[in-house]
Structure formats: C-alpha cells, structure tokens
Amino acid sequence: MNVVTPFEGIGASLRRKEDFRFLMGRGQYVDDINRPGQTHAVMLRSPHAHATIDRIDTVAAKAMPGVKAIFVGEDMAAEQIGGIPCGWQIHNKDGSPMAEPMHPALALGKVRHVGDPVAVVIAETKSQARDAAEAIVVDYTPLPAVSGTEAALQPGAPQVHDGAPGNLCYDWHIGDKAAQEAAFARAARVVKFETTNNRLVPNAMEPRAAIGDFDSFSGDYTLYTTSQNPHVIRLLMGAFVLHIPESKLRVVAPDVGGGFGSKIYHYAEEAIVTWAAGKVKRPIKWTCERSESFMSDAHGRDHVSTAELALDAEGKILGLKVHTLANMGAYLSTFAPCVPTYLYATLLSGVYATPVIYAEVKAVFTNTVPVDAYRGAGRPEATYLLERLMDVAAAEAGLDKVDFRRRNFILPDQFPYQTPVALQYDSGDYHSTLEACLETAGWAGFEARRAESKTRGRLRGIGISTYVEACGIAPSAVVGSLGARAGLYEVGTIRVHPTGSVTVLTGAHSHGQGHETTFAQLIADKLGVPTANVDIVHGDTAKVPFGMGTYGSRSLAVGGSAMDKAMDKIIAKGKRIAAHLMEASVEDVEFERGTFRVAGTDKTKTLTDISLAAYVPHNYPIDEIEPGLEETAFYDPKNFTYPGGCHICEVEIDPETGRTEVLNFTAVDDVGRVINPMIVEGQVQGGVAQGIGQALLEAAIYDASGQLVSGSFMDYTMPRAGDLPDVGVATHVTLCTHNPLGVKGCGEVGAIGSPPAVMNAVVDALRDYGVRHVEMPATPQKIWGIVNAHRLAAE
Amino acid sequence: MPQVTLTVNGTKHTVEVEARTLLVETLREQLRLTGTHVGCDTSQCGACVVHMGGDSVKSCTILSVQCDGSEITTIEGLAAADGTLHPMQEAFREYHALQCGFCTPGMVMSAIDLVNKHPDGMSEKEIREGLEGNLCRCTGYHNIVKAIAAAQDVMHGRVPELVRAAAE
Numbered sequence: 001m002n003v004v005t006p007f008e009g010i011g012a013s014l015r016r017k018e019d020f021r022f023l024m025g026r027g028q029y030v031d032d033i034n035r036p037g038q039t040h041a042v043m044l045r046s047p048h049a050h051a052t053i054d055r056i057d058t059v060a061a062k063a064m065p066g067v068k069a070i071f072v073g074e075d076m077a078a079e080q081i082g083g084i085p086c087g088w089q090i091h092n093k094d095g096s097p098m099a100e101p102m103h104p105a106l107a108l109g110k111v112r113h114v115g116d117p118v119a120v121v122i123a124e125t126k127s128q129a130r131d132a133a134e135a136i137v138v139d140y141t142p143l144p145a146v147s148g149t150e151a152a153l154q155p156g157a158p159q160v161h162d163g164a165p166g167n168l169c170y171d172w173h174i175g176d177k178a179a180q181e182a183a184f185a186r187a188a189r190v191v192k193f194e195t196t197n198n199r200l201v202p203n204a205m206e207p208r209a210a211i212g213d214f215d216s217f218s219g220d221y222t223l224y225t226t227s228q229n230p231h232v233i234r235l236l237m238g239a240f241v242l243h244i245p246e247s248k249l250r251v252v253a254p255d256v257g258g259g260f261g262s263k264i265y266h267y268a269e270e271a272i273v274t275w276a277a278g279k280v281k282r283p284i285k286w287t288c289e290r291s292e293s294f295m296s297d298a299h300g301r302d303h304v305s306t307a308e309l310a311l312d313a314e315g316k317i318l319g320l321k322v323h324t325l326a327n328m329g330a331y332l333s334t335f336a337p338c339v340p341t342y343l344y345a346t347l348l349s350g351v352y353a354t355p356v357i358y359a360e361v362k363a364v365f366t367n368t369v370p371v372d373a374y375r376g377a378g379r380p381e382a383t384y385l386l387e388r389l390m391d392v393a394a395a396e397a398g399l400d401k402v403d404f405r406r407r408n409f410i411l412p413d414q415f416p417y418q419t420p421v422a423l424q425y426d427s428g429d430y431h432s433t434l435e436a437c438l439e440t441a442g443w444a445g446f447e448a449r450r451a452e453s454k455t456r457g458r459l460r461g462i463g464i465s466t467y468v469e470a471c472g473i474a475p476s477a478v479v480g481s482l483g484a485r486a487g488l489y490e491v492g493t494i495r496v497h498p499t500g501s502v503t504v505l506t507g508a509h510s511h512g513q514g515h516e517t518t519f520a521q522l523i524a525d526k527l528g529v530p531t532a533n534v535d536i537v538h539g540d541t542a543k544v545p546f547g548m549g550t551y552g553s554r555s556l557a558v559g560g561s562a563m564d565k566a567m568d569k570i571i572a573k574g575k576r577i578a579a580h581l582m583e584a585s586v587e588d589v590e591f592e593r594g595t596f597r598v599a600g601t602d603k604t605k606t607l608t609d610i611s612l613a614a615y616v617p618h619n620y621p622i623d624e625i626e627p628g629l630e631e632t633a634f635y636d637p638k639n640f641t642y643p644g645g646c647h648i649c650e651v652e653i654d655p656e657t658g659r660t661e662v663l664n665f666t667a668v669d670d671v672g673r674v675i676n677p678m679i680v681e682g683q684v685q686g687g688v689a690q691g692i693g694q695a696l697l698e699a700a701i702y703d704a705s706g707q708l709v710s711g712s713f714m715d716y717t718m719p720r721a722g723d724l725p726d727v728g729v730a731t732h733v734t735l736c737t738h739n740p741l742g743v744k745g746c747g748e749v750g751a752i753g754s755p756p757a758v759m760n761a762v763v764d765a766l767r768d769y770g771v772r773h774v775e776m777p778a779t780p781q782k783i784w785g786i787v788n789a790h791r792l793a794a795e
Numbered sequence: 796m797p798q799v800t801l802t803v804n805g806t807k808h809t810v811e812v813e814a815r816t817l818l819v820e821t822l823r824e825q826l827r828l829t830g831t832h833v834g835c836d837t838s839q840c841g842a843c844v845v846h847m848g849g850d851s852v853k854s855c856t857i858l859s860v861q862c863d864g865s866e867i868t869t870i871e872g873l874a875a876a877d878g879t880l881h882p883m884q885e886a887f888r889e890y891h892a893l894q895c896g897f898c899t900p901g902m903v904m905s906a907i908d909l910v911n912k913h914p915d916g917m918s919e920k921e922i923r924e925g926l927e928g929n930l931c932r933c934t935g936y937h938n939i940v941k942a943i944a945a946a947q948d949v950m951h952g953r954v955p956e957l958v959r960a961a962a963e
C-alpha cells in the first residue's frame with residue numbers, strides 16, 4: 001500500500017490536505033469548541049490610557065441574571081498569581097539588566113493603556129456577561145499619558161512605571177563604535193536619513209479566544225487557546241503565573257485563524273480564564289471582539305530611527321551608524337525586548353559588505369498596547385531603514401541605485417560571511433536574485449512606461465529592494481547568552497504504525513502555513529509513505545512531547561529538520577530489523593523511499609514489513625532491539641537561516657487624488673530548498689500584501705492622550721482585494737548549509753522585502769518634485785499634500 | 796422570547812431567540828453550525844457571510860427575528876451529500892486560495908453570490924472590486940481572485956470542468 005508517486009515528495013505543488021475541512025466549514029477553531037457546562041467571560045477594559053483605580057464596585061453587577069463570578073486584580077494577587085512574564089532579558093550598555101516592571105493579568109491599582117483588563121465577568125451567557133460588565137462601576141483618576149515613542153524620553157514625560165525612570169526599558173548597543181567613527185572620518189560622503197517605522201496591528205482574521213477548563217476530580221487544567229505555540233504557553237503560564245505543574249496543565253491550540261506573530265505571546269486572558277475555571281469549577285470561554293483585539297493584541301513595529309551611511313569616493317560603503325528608539329508599549333510582551341535588538345540591529349548589514357556598523361537602540365515604555373514581533377519582527381524595520389537609505393544615498397552620490405547595490409553586495413564566494421553585527425550568513429547569491437527580478441519586472445523598459453503614464457497625467461515610479469533576513473532563531477546556547485529565557489530547538493516524533501501508516505507529532509504549529517501537507521511531503525519523500533497515509537499532529541501538549549511553536553519562519557528549518565532527524569533514527573532501527581529478517585549484516589542494508597535492500601542483491605523488505613515485525617516481534621532480534629517503531633528527535637540548529645532576494649514594485653500615482661496604485665509587484669526570493677512551490681508562493685504573496693499594507697495603508701494611531709484612534713476596521717485600513725496587485729513570485733535556490741533539508745524559511749520574506757520596494761517606487765514617482773522621502777503609510781492624503789505643496793510653490 | 800423558524804441547509808429549525816440575537820449567533824451557538832465565522836464587530840470583514848434566499852448577507856448584521864421564515868445556506872450546506880465540493884470550493888482548493896481558512900467560508904459564500912450576479916462573467920479587476928466586503932489577512936487575495944475567475948467559468952457552464960492551476 002505504501003507506494004509514493006514521485007509527485008508527492010519534495011518539490012511537488014501538492015494541493016493541501018487541510019483544505020477540505022476549512023472549505024466545508026469543519027475547521028475547529030477555539031470559538032467553535034464548546035465544553036459541557038461552559039460559561040462565558042467578558043473582560044472589562046480600561047477606557048483610560050493611564051489612571052489610578054480608586055474603587056471597583058461590583059455589587060450590582062454580581063446580582064445580575066446569570067452572573068457566576070466577577071474577579072478583579074486583587075482577587076488574583078491574593079492567591080499569589082504571578083505577573084505575565086517576559087521571555088527575553090536585554091542588558092544595557094553598562095551590563096545592567098533592562099527595566100522589567102510587573103505586568104499583572106488584571107490591573108492592580110493602575111491602568112496603563114486603553115484596553116488594560118480591569119475585571120472579568122463570568123456568566124451563563126455572553127450577553128449576560130456583557131450586561132454585567134456594563135454594570136460594574138470603576139472610579140478612575142485619570143493621569144497624564146504618553147503615547148509617542150519619542151515623547152516617552154522627553155524630560156517631564158508622564159511615567160508609565162515607577163520602576164522604569166524616564167520610561168527607559170533599556171539602552172543597548174552593538175558593534176564597534178571606535179571603528180565606526182574612524183571609518184566615518186575617512187569617508188568621502190556621509191548620507192543621513194531619518195525615518196519612522198509605522199506602528200501596525202497584526203489583525204489575524206480570527207480574533208483571539210481562550211477556554212479554561214478544570215477537572216475538579218483530577219485537578220487537571222486544560223486551556224484551549226488561539227496560540228502559535230501551546231507548549232510555550234504551558235511553560236510560561238504554568239511555571240510563572242499560575243504555578244501549575246506541566247503534568248496538570250494541558251494546552252490545546254487547535255485550528256488557528258492566522259497569527260503573524262500576534263498569537264505567539266502569553267496573554268493575560270489565557271491565565272485569567274484558566275485560573276477562574278478552577279474557581280467557578282465550570283469551563284469558561286472568552287472570545288475577543290475585534291475592537292478588543294485592537295486594544296489588547298500585541299502591535300508591531302513602531303521605531304523612530306536615524307541612520308548615517310559613510311561612502312568612499314567610488315560609492316563603496318565604509319560604515320553604518322544607526323540610532324533607534326523602539327516603543328515597547330505599556331508592558332513587556334513575551335519576546336518584545338529581542339525584536340529591536342537581536343532581530344533588528346543584527347540585520348543592519350543587509351546584503352552588503354559593510355565593514356563596520358555601530359547601532360544603538362533605546363526601548364521605551366508608553367501608555368499603549370504592548371508591541372512585539374509582527375510578521376518579520378525587526379527584520380522589516382532593518383530592511384526598510386537600509387533599503388530606503390540605499391536609495392537616498394544613491395541619489396545623493398549621483399549613482400544608479402541598482403549599480404550602487406551591486407557594487408556593495410556580499411559576493412557568492414564570500415560565504416560564510418561574518419557581518420560586523422554578530423550574524424554569520426551561510427549562503428546566498430544576491431546577484432542572481434537581483435538579475436532575475438530586474439528581468440522579470442522589466443526594469444530596463446521602465447522609462448518608456450513612465451513616459452506613457454505621463455501622457456495620462458499619472459506619475460509612475462519603480463522601486464527595488466534587495467534584502468536578507470534571518471529565520472529559525474538559534475542555537476539555544478547562543479540565544480541563551482543573548483538573553484532568551486528558553487531554548488529554540490524543535491521536536492519531532494515519527495510514529496510508524498504496525499501496518500505502515502505514519503503519525504507525526506510536531507512542536508511546530510500551523511495557523512495557515514499548510515504544515516499538514518508540507519510535512520507529509522517530507523515523510524513521503526524520505527520514507528516513501530504516501531501523504532494520504534501520513535497524519536500530522538500538532539497543537540496539543542497532551543499529544544506532542546514538546547515544542548517551541550511557529551514564528552520566525554522556523555517550522556520547516558527547525559521543525560522539519562527535527563522530523564528529518566527522527567526519520568534517520570527510524571531508518572537506522574529499520575535497517576537493524578531488516579538485517580535480521582534478511583539474514584544480512586546491518587552495514588549491507590540500504591534504504592530508499594520505503595524499501596530496505598541488501599546491497600547488490602534483489603533481497604528487499606518494505607517499510608511495512610519492518611513495522612509489522614517491529615510490533616509483532618515473533619521473528620525479531622529481541623535481545624538487541626526493542627519492539628516498536630517510533631522515534632523522537634530534538635533538533636537544535638547550528639545557526640539562523642538566511643533567506644534573501646529582490647523585490648521590485650511599480651506604482652502609479654494620481655496627482656489629483658494622491659492615490660497610489662500598485663501596478664506590478666515582482667518577488668524573486670531565495671528561501672532555500674522548496675518543498676511545496678504552491679505553498680511558498682502563497683506565503684510570499686500574503687507577506688507582500690502585508691508589506692504593501694504597511695507601506696500604503698496601515699497605521700495604528702494614538703492621539704496624545706493615549707486613545708487608539710484607529711481602533712476598528714472602519715479606521716484602520718486593512719488591504720482589500722481592490723488595493724492589491726497580482727504578485728509575481730519566483731524562487732532562486734541556494735541551500736542552507738547547516739540544516740539537513742537545506743531549507744531557509746518563506747513565511748516572512750514577503751513582509752520584509754516589500755515595504756521599501758513600494759516606498760522607493762513612491763519616491764521615484766515623485767522624483768520630479770524633488771521629494772527625498774515619504775513616510776509610511778503613503779496615504780492619498782499625504783501624497784496629495786506633497787503634490788499640492790509642490791504646485792503651490794510652483795505658482 | 797420570540798420564536799423564529801429558519802430553514803438552514805434544507806433543514807427546518809424553530810428556535811427561541813432574544814430580540815437582540817444576531818443570525819450568526821443563532822447559527823453558531825444554537826444550531827452549532829460553526830463554519831460561519833465572526834471576524835469583526837463593525838460589518839467590515841465578511842467572515843460571517845451566508846446566503847439568505849439566495850443572496851449573500853452578513854449574518855453578524857442581521858437579527859435572527861428578521862430571518863423568520865427564510866431559507867439560509869451556510870458553508871456547511873454547499874457540498875453535495877456525497878462530499879463532492881461546489882465548484883467554488885473546488886477552485887479554492889485547486890488555486891490555493893486559503894491559508895488559515897478563517898475568512899474562507901465567508902469568502903466562498905460571497906464569491907458564489909458574486910458569480911451568480913454576473914452571468915456574463917467578471918474580469919479579475921471586477922472580481923477584486925466585488926470582494927470589497929471580505930477581508931483576508933493571509934493570502935493577499937491573488938489566489939482568491941484566480942480561484943473565482945476559474946470557478947465562474949464552471950458555474951456559468953462555459954467549461955465542463957475546472958481549469959487546473961499552473962502550479963504542478
């Protein structure tokens with residue numbers, strides 16, 4: 001039965017196994033799950049950005065129909081419930097640790113952002129819980145608030161935390177300052193560029209949800225949650241917040257409707273419903289409403305940066321200096337501190353052989369929702385800064401922007417390439433992705449298209465970005481030394497059943513990535529088991545031994561490699577069993593795609609023969625080998641992986657309305673070996689859509705008092721089908737040199753490479769107006785203002 | 796409490812609802828048809844789209860009491876009893892028009908109505924404009940547009956079966 005058509009293995013655009021249930025309405029997202037006797041929770045959230053809580057009166061609310069319980073911060077504090085922990089500790093320039101203020105699950109005495117949860121109401125129905133939440137009376141004394149990234153460090157700014165003087169979380173740096181200064185002293189030209197990386201709301205289409213369940217007989221807790229990494233949630237919530245041992249806490253992340261980073265983190269609501277389920281002895285479901293998501297899901301980006309690039313007379317880069325302020329929001333989310341440091345500043349060499357780099361990063365607290373990793377996490381910010389700077393520098397030095405890039409590329413024979421900011425790139429071929437992208441995008445013919453647009457009164461522009469990024473953050477020992485409080489390996493178990501079908505348990509989590517298909521292809525390719533006979537199990541701590549989850553484009557590079565290692569163990573054991581059955585020596589047994597063969601003979605056994613023998617060990621070397629055919633591997637990578645490539649965008653601006661239309665978008669990416677090209681294309685297209693959204697449409701805007709102005713889909717401009725172009729995707733492969741699959745990761749490249757390509761195109765379209773820079777998002781209002789100012793000046 | 800009678804996917808149900816109960820709440824919570832999703836609270840995302848009397852409606856924006864006596868089709872009611880997918884479902888799978896699947900039920904229901912209302916077919920640009928009421932955060936819409944373009948030819952009988960996507 002185990003015969004694999006060659007088209008199921010690595011390289012096949014296999015249609016997805018998971019699609020049937022999603023297309024037929026049979027997905028099981030958290031809100032689709034209903035536990036017997038389930039109650040419903042509603043969070044009462046702060047309407048103020050910053051205030052003291054003087055009194056909470058729940059008497060009337062508690063008496064309302066259906067209400068089971070109402071809890072406030074003091075109720076949790078009374079039981080020594082811990083704060084929501086941060087998973088990464090950054091150290092300041094002077095070696096002291098960052099400021100790490102307590103983050104209570106329910107506010108204690110003070111609220112620090114609009115949306116900070118103040119109380120939880122548990123009732124028989126959601127409507128009853130909502131009604132009761134409205135009946136709670138909270139007396140607040142509003143305090144002055146600070147929401148802007150730069151404003152947070154101003155003298156006299158309102159203080160978000162007593163334990164973080166001046167709102168400074170950390171003041172960190174990387175690189176060699178003296179070398180950077182020496183390089184700048186020799187420079188023929190220094191180009192300075194300042195920019196803001198706009199704050200974004202990830203907005204996965206499925207709102208967060210959590211169900212807490214407690215079995216009072218066994219004392220076991222179960223949390224169903226919209227998470228990208230259930231084991232990490234179990235670890236953080238169990239060990240640091242609720243003090244429940246792993247053996248008594250199960251975390252299930254079933255089908256999850258998109259994450260993009262926002263569902264990595266341990267959120268207060270998870271701890272609240274789990275803890276409260278133990279109190280009311282009933283399951284409790286909480287489902288976020290979209291307007292709540294806006295003010296409680298971690299946001300992304302929000303940097304203010306200054307960069308200076310030193311060039312010699314020939315246009316070679318001599319050095320780079322960067323200063324960045326990063327907004328952490330009101331509390332430290334799980335991975336927040338590492339995003340503007342080890343995922344950002346370490347990427348500032350980009351694809352260029354920049355000899356010296358010095359970067360300083362200050363992270364600040366503000367009265368806003370916590371900010372953490374959002375698709376790309378630090379690498380989009382670095383790529384945007386660098387690729388806009390490259391265009392600005394080329395223009396000022398009078399160089400062609402493509403030649404300027406080529407002139408400074410790291411060359412194929414320079415790999416492995418050690419950057420001055422800690423990373424060692426293992427492989428890449430930036431010239432090939434560049435040339436392929438220029439060709440596909442028709443770069444050479446652009447001026448003719450621009451002239452044609454002009455005849456219609458439109459402004460056409462073309463923009464390029466050449467980028468590299470870092471995925472599969474690792475190895476554990478290194479990230480540990482940099483402040484990670486967890487390891488960053490992955491776990492895979494391969495269970496070959498007696499009759500040869502396979503169950504894979506993986507610590508990676510799929511929330512749109514298509515793991516059930518791609519991972520099955522890995523098994524088909526190596527073990528020769530048809531994908532129809534391979535089941536991928538993920539997202540349940542009771543089933544999967546352990547895992548670190550899915551983020552940073554790590555699932556295939558780290559999780560897939562763990563499966564590959566586990567398959568090696570299966571094959572090694574299978575060879576010993578096969579040797580016994582075929583009366584040969586183990587060294588003589590070969591394995592290929594499901595068949596064990598005694599080398600040079602026609603004696604063979606199938607994987608199914610071996611699995612059957614392993615589970616029915618009648619004729620079996622029982623003194624030497626245990627029965628069964630199941631193996632687990634933990635894979636801790638040796639390095640990051642480094643996808644890279646080139647994105648080119650062509651836009652047309654209508655000067656009458658200021659509207660920018662993206663006409664074409666071309667991506668040529670090197671994501672390493674491609675397992676399923678169809679899925680890779682889809683991942684890149686989705687990432688590009690989010691990148692175009694950042695460049696042209698999206699911004700989370702707080703007013704000076706800390707109110708979130710763009711707090712719904714009415715105000716926050718999500719990209720719709722009519723806002724986006726077709727996205728052409730191609731790949732050019734160089735293999736990752738240090739993982740067994742040669743894969744690099746494709747989930748984030750689209751969101752990383754695209755924003756500067758779009759913005760370089762927008763600035764190019766406005767080149768006749770002498771525009772040096774336009775901040776994201778390039779909304780019609782902003783562009784119209786630029787065009788109109790130019791017109792007025794010309795009159 | 797008011798009682799309403801709905802025929803959902805061919806089955807008649809009589810349920811008690813509050814005056815404020817939304818159709819999506821009746822479908823998801825009372826009838827346990829959880830294929831219809833809720834993605835927002837401002838009628839913006841289209842995750843909740845179902846057909847009522849053959850027209851697409853946002854089930855988060857209509858009260859159950861307004862639906863008394865109506866015929867509703869949800870994503871669960873599209874495929875044939877033997878599991879054969881509707882051409883739109885088949886096209887979404889063939890063209891990889893879904894990733895996380897959360898927007899998918901609403902997207903498919905909207906797309907079918909869109910195709911039905913354009914018997915002469917739509918250009919890709921028209922399809923993009925027609926999807927104004929549906930948000931997808933995963934796909935960038937590229938493959939959704941391709942899928943709808945391919946499905947409309949099957950639904951209008953212009954081709955006997957779905958044209959396969961280029962990717963092999």
Ligand code: FES
Binds near residue numbers: 835842854
């Ligand atoms: S749930 Fe968003 S439009 Fe209905």
Ligand code: FES
Binds near residue numbers: 257931932
């Ligand atoms: S497939 Fe995830 S939102 Fe559309």
